[in-house]
Each structure stands twice: as structure tokens, then as C-alpha cells.
Amino acid sequence: MTDEQKAHHNATDRQLRLLVGLVVFVALVALIFSIHAIATGLVNTPPLVAIAALALAATASTSAVVNVRVNATKFGQSWTDIVILVALTVMPPPWVVVSTAVGIVIGRFLARVSPLKVAFGTGKDTICAAAGGLVAYATGAHFVQGEPQFHLTTLFLMLLAVTFTDELLINPVISLATQTPLSQQIRRHLDIRLGFLAARLIVAFFVVWLLSVNHDAQLLLVVPLLILTMHLWYLSRIRKRDERISWQGLATSAEALNDVDLDRVMAVAVEWAPSLFSADSAEVEVFHTDQPKVVRGTAGKVALEGAWPADAFVITTVLEGRTDRRPIGEFRLRFRGPVTLNEMENYKLRTFASALNTALHNATAYAELERIAIVHAHDAAHDALTGLANRRQLIDQGQKKIAEGHSDGVIALLLLDLNHFKEVNDTLGHAAGDQVLKVVADRLKSAARPADLVSRLGGDEFAVLLTGLPAPAVATHRSEGLIAVLHESIEVEGMQISVEASGGIATAPSTGGIAELLRRADVAMYQAKRSGQRIATYSHARDTADIGRFAITGSMSSAVADGTLTVDFQPIVDLANGEVLAAEALARWHHPDHGTVDPLRFLETVERSGLLPAFAEAVLDQALLACVSWREAGFDLPVAVNVAPRSLLDPRFPGSVMTRLRTHDLPPDRLILELTETLTISQLEVVDQVLGRFRDEGVRLALDDFGTGYSSLSVLSRIPVHELKIDSEFVTAMETSPEAGAVIRSTVDLGRSLNLAVVAEGVDSEPQRRALWEMGCTAGQGHLFARPMTAARLLAALHRGSGGRPGMLAPALHDEGAVIRLSPHRRPVPRQRSERLPHLGG
Incomplete structure (x- = not known):
């Protein structure tokens, strides 16, 4: 208990004692007057038995208390006022006051209550007896030889006086003791107190009637027994009521x-x-x-x-x-x-x-x-690694924003893809890669506005939904700021890693919703990657998957059957003497309505569609048929196709390829499968199994785009390749870039040390041819020698030759005896980067 609570408690205790003291003082005054009246003979002395019965009844009434419980409060109702009322009908009031005081004192002491309660109880009941006596005298009641003479009205008024005095004295004391407002205390349990008052009135009238019929004061001895009977009956009723209320409360509380x-x-x-x-x-x-x-x-x-x-x-x-x-x-x-x-x-x-x-x-x-x-719900809408919104939340929020319209500004989407991120995973492990992704996510979220939604779509791909833009051009400015925060290096395992990203920006279209917005941003991002830009904005003219082009590719399913899908071939030659060593198959589509369709307009879409397996099988069949026709004409040239990434994940793929080779009666080494370097560094066991099967069957493998990947040496240590193909970017730049020349020299030296053939792509001029030959590169492919052509035209060119030499497409750089020819099983298969055959489906 705090000091403040103790002080308050002490103050209340003092007030309570003062109030009890006042009650005791008034009771003493009434008691002194009563004793004086008795001592001076102002009143007659009733029979001793009546006095004893009154004292006994008063004592019994203090023990017969009906305790009533209502709403966690308990109060008691005694029968003392009945004793007082009955006594006032048979003896003078002074004797009633004295006998009541004596009986109450005895009863309180026997109940072992505190002295303060003894004093208050005795004083209260004494005053109640005095109040009843005053009403009796005031209404004209008088006593003749000890027998009272009054009307029933006087009895009723005496009962009211006793009851009113009892309420007047007890309510202030209880109010002060329980810290309850006096008005609330008076209203509390009023219905029960009134019922108890009616019961006491009935008992009092019954006793008075009994005494009026038989004028024997000894009948007062019956009063305690009557009070006890009424007490037990009323107590039973109260208990039943309490139990009913309690069970009702229990049921209500259980429901609550x-x-x-x-x-x-x-x-x-x-x-x-x-x-x-x-x-x-x-x-x-x-x-x-x-x-x-x-x-x-x-x-x-x-x-x-x-x-x-x-x-x-x-x-x-x-x-x-x-x-x-x-x-x-x-x-x-x-x-x-x-x-x-x-x-x-x-x-x-x-x-x-x-x-x-x-x-x-x-x-x-x-x-x-x-x-x-x-x-x-949070996990369904957020990325587990970075805590950013995921694709689902981006689609939901984006669709909602687009549906609301552009009233608050332009809506745009920035799609980001980290460059060279796979190198981090392969070199430092996935834990380091996850750390990089978390840092990227934090930086993007910090740089974005509160209204923008930053999300991770999967892998190293992120998206930022930009809303409320004043103009479409602002999207580019905001996107550049977001990508700029990624330039600062990231420390991972004590190493500083530089993060670069390619981004595509698209504004919300009028139709198509968030799905079309995502597609356009994806198209723009890949445009940025191809062009080497950091950010590219969506351009409808460069979209290879717009509605018109979808209409073109919609008829691709019938292209194989109706003969509109064909294959052209681009030769690869010996750089020294111009001899044709191999040819690469390049798909061509002659649409009945649109004419010859540029491969750039349909290959990317076909690769993403369900038509890829049938399309690739048709190209492979035509390539093998051309190889057979050349062989029968005396030109035993290998033919090459590219392999789709998912084909390397299918253990059944080697068996399908070998079946086609047997169908066309071709040796396995007449087919060379080109693998994009960046697609073979996944280190998946199934990829190694597929490639190992091809090696065991004798099919030759070429590693394409060598030098542009992220783990070239690690690839060569695992992949059983026969040839390396130098990317055309290095060939184009070698005349002006020493670094490009260094890459070519190192690739040639590496191929020589590993006994691998090396082919240079994009050879378009004689200076490039001679420079490559001087570096030690023995084979090349490009427009200098020939553009892609049909199988029949290539066969005619082989027959015609160069300078009257069949099988030659360019004049020799030197005398015939100075040339060291490639062995047949090392002959590379060329292709032109801009017209790559779509990957074979598994």
C-alpha cells in the first residue's frame, strides 16, 4: 500500500470512528433518560419475565441475521426491530430501551465482533427503540397498569420510525466504510430491504394480535421462536434466490x-x-x-x-x-x-x-x-529472401493502380536484371549471392519513393512500380536514380563486388493491364542487354512480340507441314586456303501473306512458345537431309545446330538425336551441337550426364560465344567440347581494341594447348581474315566468304569453287604446302550470331 493510500485509509478510519461515536453518544442520552424514568417511577415496572424475554429476544435477533449477496456485495438484515416493536406493545418505552441495549450488548459480545461494531450495533438499536417509544408517546399511546393502550395505526407508525431510524444510521456508516456515495448506498438493494420490511411488519402484527387476544406477557417468550422460524424460512428463500441468480450469472458469464x-x-x-x-x-x-x-x-x-x-x-x-x-x-x-x-x-x-x-x-x-x-498472407505477397513484394503482389497492386486510372499521374514499371550475377553464385557460392540480393533490395527500397512498390520477381530480377509520375519522361529519370544506387560496390566475404544492372522501362498501356506492362518492360530490358545500354525504354517498333507479330507466329504450327519453314546454311572456311569445312543451319520462314519473315521477328517468340520442340525437330531433320545430299555429292561436311537449355535437362534428348542420325544414316561426328557458354555453367548433374552421353556416342560439341561467359575455364574443365567459337564482337573490335586482340590470342593458345579447334565468327573483311590467321586461328565464318543460302545453292557453290577449285570459297593466303589443315574430326561448325537457329527442344 502506498503512502497516499495509507493516508486516505487513516482519514476514512477517523471519520468512521467519529460517526460511530456520535451514534453511541445519542444512544447514551436515550439510555440515561430511560434509566432515569425507571428509577424515579415515572413508568410502571413490567413483569420480570417480560423483561427477560425482551432481553433474550434482542440477544437472539443479533445472531439471526439474513445475509444477502448481490453483485459481489453482502449485507445483513436482522430481526431486532421486530423485537423492539413487539416490546413497545407490552411494556413502557424506557424499559424497552434498557432491555434492548442489554440484549444487544450480550448478543454482540457472543458473536465476537470488534468493539467498534459492538458499540455501533448497540447504539443504533438503542436509538431505534427510543425512536419507536417517542412515536408511541407522540400518538397518544398510554399504559394502564402495564398494559398498552393504542391503535394499530400507532403500531404501523412505530414500525416506520424504527425502520427509518435504522436506515438513517446504518447507511452513512456503510457508505463511509465502503467508499460508496450515500445516494448510491441508499438505492442499493432497496427491493430486498423493502421485502424484508414487509416480512417484519407481518410478524409484528401477528404478535400484537396474539397478545391482544391473550393478555399474557409471557407470550413474549414465543417471540424468539417465531423470529427463528421466520428467519429460517426467509433465509431459505434468500439462498434459493442467491443460487438462482448465481447460476444465471454463471451461464451468462460462460456465454460472455x-x-x-x-x-x-x-x-x-x-x-x-x-x-x-x-x-x-x-x-x-x-x-x-x-x-x-x-x-x-x-x-x-x-x-x-x-x-x-x-x-x-x-x-x-x-x-x-x-x-x-x-x-x-x-x-x-x-x-x-x-x-x-x-x-x-x-x-x-x-x-x-x-x-x-x-x-x-x-x-x-x-x-x-x-x-x-x-x-x-505476408509470405504469399512477399519475397522470402529480401522481404520485398513478390510477383503476386506486384501484379495485384499494379492491376489495382491501372484499374483506378491515371488521375494521379502516369504509371510506369522498371524491370531490373543484375548483370554477371551468376558469376557471384558460381565463384563465391549461393550464400554470397543471397547477401548481394539483400543489399540490392535494401538499396532499391531506400531509393524508391514511399508510393513506389519495389518487388523481386525471382532470381536476380527486380521490379519497381512507379506511380504518380507527372510525365512518361520522368520514369527514365527516376529509373536512372534507382540503378545508380547499385553502382557502389558491395563487400561480401571480404571482397568488394561491383553490381551492374540492365533495366527496361514501360508505361502502363491502354489495354492489357499489368500483364502487358510486365511484358513490355521485359522487352525493353532485353533490348538494353542486347544493345549494352544500362536502361532502355519500351519501343513498339522494336517489340518482337506485338499483336501483329503474334498473328504471324500464330500460323507457325502449319509452317512445317506446308513447307514454308526452310533452312539456309552459312559455310565456314579454312582461313588459309578458303576450303569449306562445315555449314551451320539457319531457319527461314516464307510466310504466305507476309513473305520472308526476318528471324528476329519470330525466333524469340517461338523459343518461349509450345511450338519449340516441333520447330527444332523440323530444322534438325532438314539440316541432316542437307548433310546427306552434300555427302552423296562428294562433300562430306558436318552440320551444326544449337541446343536449347531445357534439352540439356532431359536425359532422353541424346536418344532422340541418335535416332535421327541413324534414320539418315549419318555418322555421329557429322553433327555438331553448339552450346552457349552461359547455359552450360549451371553445374547440374543431369547436364553433365547428357553431354557425356553425346561424347560417348561421338557427337561433336562446340562452345559458342566463348569469352563472353563468366566461367570459361571452369566450363572447359567439365564440358567435353571439341571446338571453341570466338564471339564476333571480339573480331569486329580487334582492329581498334588491344584488349579484344588479347582475348582472341589467349583463346587460340588455349585451344591449341587443349587440342581444340578454334573458329572466329563475324569475319567480314580480308584484313580480319589475315589478322586472325596470323594469330593462329585456322577457321572463320562471316560475310567475307558467303551469306546464308539454301542447301542446293551451297552445293552449287561447292561445285563451282573459287578459281576453279571445287570446295573452295576464297583464294588462298599462301602456297598450298604451307598450310596445316584441320583434321576432319576437328572441323568447326560456323554460324552467324544475328541469325542463330532456335535451340533444339527436348
Whole structure:
């Protein structure tokens, strides 16, 4: 208890003692006047038996108290006023005052109550007897030889005087002791007090009628027995009422506990429990939450603060778990003094605790389900690694923004793809790669505006939905700022890693929604990658998948059957003497309505569609047929096609290729499969198995775009390739870039040391041819020798030759004897980068 609470308690105690002292003083005055009247003979002396019966009845009335419990409060109603009223009908008031005082003192001491209660109880009842006597004298009642003479009206007025005086004295004291406003105390339990008043009036009139019929004062001895009978009857009625109210309250509280909110369940428990069990307060503590919760309260009120007094009497009920029976909490009731619950009360306590336990389980289960639902909803809309929005949330939010219209500005999407990110995973491991992705995510989120949505679509691909832009051009400016934050190096495992990204920007289209916006941003991003730009804005003219082109590729399924799909071939020659060493198959489509369709307009779409397997098989068949025709004409040239990434993941792919070779009766080494370097560094076991099968069967493998990948040497240590193809970018730049020349020299030296053929792509001029030959590169491919042509035209060119030499497409750089020819099994297969055959489907 705090000092302030102690001071308040002491002040209340002083006021209470003063009020009790005033009551005792008034009672003493009444008692002194009564004794004086008796001593001076102003009143007659009634029979001794009447005096003894009155004192005995007063003593008994103090023990026969009906305790009533309502809403956690308990108050008592005694029968003393009946004793006083009956006594005033048979003896003079002074004797009633003295006898009542004596009987009440004896009864209070026998009840072992505190001296303060003895003083107040005796003083109150003494004053009540004096008030009844004054009413008797005031209404003209008089006594003739000890027998009272008055009307029934006087009896009724005396009862009102005694009752009113009792209420007038006891309510202020209770109000002060319980800190309850006096007006509220007077109204409290008024219905019960009025009922009790009616019962007392009935008993009083019955006794008076009995005495009026038989004028024998000894009948007062019957009053205690009558009072006891009435007491037991009324007590039984009150108990039944209390039990009915209590069970109704228990049922109502159990219904109120049926809530899914844990805090509400605990609050309901401490609000209802005090009234159900007549406790001063209640407490519920729950253990199994993240932090133990404690809720404390009184009837109808939750009080979270304050501690119970150390001397409080507490009844504790353990709340057990349903499965492991371990305690999940405790339910406690506090009383001011020791309390013993009877069997019925213990049963009610167990019932209430069981309902509370069930409610706590239900609430915690619901809270857990709600928590799981929130987690699942968050996980469904967010990337697990970076915490950013995922593709699903981007689509939902983007579609909502687009549906709302452009009233608040232009909507744009920036699609980002990290360059060379796979190198981080392959070199430093996936843990390092994850760390880089987290840093990138944090930087993008910090640089974006609050209204922008930053998301990770998967892998190293990110997207930022830009909203509220004043103009489309602002999207480029904002996107450059977002990409700029990635330029600062990232420290991973003590190493500084530079992060670069390619970005595509697209504004929301008028039709197609978020799906079309994503597609356009994807197209722009790949445009940026191809052109080497950091950012590219979507251009309809460069979109290889617009509606018109989709209409073109929609008829691709019939291209194979109707003969509109053909294959052209570009030769590769010996750089020294111009001899044709091989040819690469390049797809061509002659559309009936649109004429010859540029491969750039349909290959990318075909690769992403379900037509890829049939398309690639048709190209492979035509390539092998051309190889057979050349061989039969005396030109044994290998033919090459590219391999789709997913084909390398299919263990059945080698068997399908070998079946076609046997169908065309071609040796396996007449087919060379080109592998893009960046697609063979995944280090998946199935890829190694597929490539190992080809090596064992004799099919030759060429590593395309060598030098542009991220793990060239590691690829050569795993992939059983026969040839390396130098990317055309290095050939084009070698005349002006020493670095490009160095890459070509190192590739040629590497091929020579590993016994691999080396082919240069994009040879378009004689100076390039001679420079490559001087570096040691023996084979080349490009427009200098020939553009792509049909199989028949290539065969005619082989027959015609150069300078009358069949099989030659260029004059020799030197004498025939100075040339060291490639062995047949090392002959490379050329192709032109800009017209690559779509990958074979598995």
C-alpha cells in the first residue's frame, strides 16, 4: 500500500470512528433518560419475565441475521426491530430501551465482533427503540397498569420510525466504510430491504394480535421462536434466490466468455467472477503467450494496476492444457478474510474455471490461426529472401493502380536484371549471392519513393512500380536514380563486388493491364542487354512480340507441314586456303501473306512458345537431309545446330538425336551441337550426364560465344567440347581494341594447348581474315566468304569453287604446302550470331 493510500485509509478510519461515536453518544442520552424514568417511577415496572424475554429476544435477533449477496456485495438484515416493536406493545418505552441495549450488548459480545461494531450495533438499536417509544408517546399511546393502550395505526407508525431510524444510521456508516456515495448506498438493494420490511411488519402484527387476544406477557417468550422460524424460512428463500441468480450469472458469464479475443476473455472473467463468488476481486494470468499476461479486476471493472495486499486470502485454480496437462495459467479469487467454499460453491468454481479454460484455449487457438493467416498472407505477397513484394503482389497492386486510372499521374514499371550475377553464385557460392540480393533490395527500397512498390520477381530480377509520375519522361529519370544506387560496390566475404544492372522501362498501356506492362518492360530490358545500354525504354517498333507479330507466329504450327519453314546454311572456311569445312543451319520462314519473315521477328517468340520442340525437330531433320545430299555429292561436311537449355535437362534428348542420325544414316561426328557458354555453367548433374552421353556416342560439341561467359575455364574443365567459337564482337573490335586482340590470342593458345579447334565468327573483311590467321586461328565464318543460302545453292557453290577449285570459297593466303589443315574430326561448325537457329527442344 502506498503512502497516499495509507493516508486516505487513516482519514476514512477517523471519520468512521467519529460517526460511530456520535451514534453511541445519542444512544447514551436515550439510555440515561430511560434509566432515569425507571428509577424515579415515572413508568410502571413490567413483569420480570417480560423483561427477560425482551432481553433474550434482542440477544437472539443479533445472531439471526439474513445475509444477502448481490453483485459481489453482502449485507445483513436482522430481526431486532421486530423485537423492539413487539416490546413497545407490552411494556413502557424506557424499559424497552434498557432491555434492548442489554440484549444487544450480550448478543454482540457472543458473536465476537470488534468493539467498534459492538458499540455501533448497540447504539443504533438503542436509538431505534427510543425512536419507536417517542412515536408511541407522540400518538397518544398510554399504559394502564402495564398494559398498552393504542391503535394499530400507532403500531404501523412505530414500525416506520424504527425502520427509518435504522436506515438513517446504518447507511452513512456503510457508505463511509465502503467508499460508496450515500445516494448510491441508499438505492442499493432497496427491493430486498423493502421485502424484508414487509416480512417484519407481518410478524409484528401477528404478535400484537396474539397478545391482544391473550393478555399474557409471557407470550413474549414465543417471540424468539417465531423470529427463528421466520428467519429460517426467509433465509431459505434468500439462498434459493442467491443460487438462482448465481447460476444465471454463471451461464451468462460462460456465454460472455465465448469470445475469440484473448484480452476480452480475460477481462470478462475478472468482471464476472467477483459477483459470482462474492469475492473482492479476481485475477487471470496466462503463461503460454509471448509474454505472460495478467488481468485483475473487480465486479464490472478491470483494473490492471495495483497489487493485492499481502494478507489477502486468495483461492487459486490452475488452468491446465488440453493435451499435455501442463499449466497454461491461473485463475485467482481474493477475499478480505479467510473463506471456506461449500460443495456447491466449489462446483461452481470448477465449472467457471472449465469455461474459462475452454475460452482461453479457443482464443489462443484463434489467435494462432490468425497469426498464421497473417504470416501466410505476408509470405504469399512477399519475397522470402529480401522481404520485398513478390510477383503476386506486384501484379495485384499494379492491376489495382491501372484499374483506378491515371488521375494521379502516369504509371510506369522498371524491370531490373543484375548483370554477371551468376558469376557471384558460381565463384563465391549461393550464400554470397543471397547477401548481394539483400543489399540490392535494401538499396532499391531506400531509393524508391514511399508510393513506389519495389518487388523481386525471382532470381536476380527486380521490379519497381512507379506511380504518380507527372510525365512518361520522368520514369527514365527516376529509373536512372534507382540503378545508380547499385553502382557502389558491395563487400561480401571480404571482397568488394561491383553490381551492374540492365533495366527496361514501360508505361502502363491502354489495354492489357499489368500483364502487358510486365511484358513490355521485359522487352525493353532485353533490348538494353542486347544493345549494352544500362536502361532502355519500351519501343513498339522494336517489340518482337506485338499483336501483329503474334498473328504471324500464330500460323507457325502449319509452317512445317506446308513447307514454308526452310533452312539456309552459312559455310565456314579454312582461313588459309578458303576450303569449306562445315555449314551451320539457319531457319527461314516464307510466310504466305507476309513473305520472308526476318528471324528476329519470330525466333524469340517461338523459343518461349509450345511450338519449340516441333520447330527444332523440323530444322534438325532438314539440316541432316542437307548433310546427306552434300555427302552423296562428294562433300562430306558436318552440320551444326544449337541446343536449347531445357534439352540439356532431359536425359532422353541424346536418344532422340541418335535416332535421327541413324534414320539418315549419318555418322555421329557429322553433327555438331553448339552450346552457349552461359547455359552450360549451371553445374547440374543431369547436364553433365547428357553431354557425356553425346561424347560417348561421338557427337561433336562446340562452345559458342566463348569469352563472353563468366566461367570459361571452369566450363572447359567439365564440358567435353571439341571446338571453341570466338564471339564476333571480339573480331569486329580487334582492329581498334588491344584488349579484344588479347582475348582472341589467349583463346587460340588455349585451344591449341587443349587440342581444340578454334573458329572466329563475324569475319567480314580480308584484313580480319589475315589478322586472325596470323594469330593462329585456322577457321572463320562471316560475310567475307558467303551469306546464308539454301542447301542446293551451297552445293552449287561447292561445285563451282573459287578459281576453279571445287570446295573452295576464297583464294588462298599462301602456297598450298604451307598450310596445316584441320583434321576432319576437328572441323568447326560456323554460324552467324544475328541469325542463330532456335535451340533444339527436348
